[in-house]
Amino acid sequence: MTVTDEYLQNNESYAAGFSGPLPLPPSRHIAVVACMDARLDVSRALGIAEGEAHVIRNAGGAVTDDVIRSLAISRRLLGTEEIVLIHHTDCGMLTFADDEFTRAVEEDTGIRPQWAPESFRDPEEDVRQSMRRIEVSPFVTEPTSLRGFVFDVATGRLNEVARESS
């Protein structure tokens, strides 16, 4: 049995206790951008219930063009107003350098990725970098609140790095 099979069994129990559907637009008008890290359970760590918030996640929680795309759709079409960014301690993105990753991929596949891996050296500085990318994007309407955090994987606590309010 694969892990996927186990998760499908879990889904049977989840569906048995499920009552839906809820409305499409997030009821708390908020979008969270976070790292894909396995130790960061965004909904549990923030106490988010089903239907409340968009959750956007990728390697590092970096604000890439795809995150801008997702936030543009979230803000413009689905009425979110606040944005929360979450990086975390002990991130995999701290363990390599972009050039090294790109070279390894090129050596293995013969193809050089056309995207930056988005590794970083300091989660706090990268949260600020991600906030600036949102602030300068013409496509993400200015949120009522934009706050950036580092999640501590040892304590489960969100530590604030920076905030912008309109």
Add this chain to the structure above:
Amino acid sequence: MTVTDEYLQNNESYAAGFSGPLPLPPSRHIAVVACMDARLDVSRALGIAEGEAHVIRNAGGAVTDDVIRSLAISRRLLGTEEIVLIHHTDCGMLTFADDEFTRAVEEDTGIRPQWAPESFRDPEEDVRQSMRRIEVSPFVTEPTSLRGFVFDVATGRLNEVARESS
């Protein structure tokens, strides 16, 4: 008080009951790619505990270059082996066409986005599209299991669309 403030209060309770840190690599060696939709709580719907799985999410659960980047890092550096894709019923991406969204953004901002919004007409067909994008990518090493689902927001159930096993 903002919603962000409320979520920070929730995080105090979460941190009070938290014991960490867990190891960095996902203990169940699996990565989930899903839509950012507020009604899809990936960890609850699949019964994923902290530390088990990478969770990658964006508007639509589309396999964009940024998802390929995240999966490449997940597979190559952090040892994930299975991949699960999840789209869902009643998705916001069904409510507009790419040209229309791009034109509206250009009219509002004077700038035409350089990315496709990635709207779609049929969640099942778009799950297959996403699976094909993973299969043809040179950067994502072939997973041991690649399965695609549509989550039903009325029932909470994952319905399988397609599967590939190596």
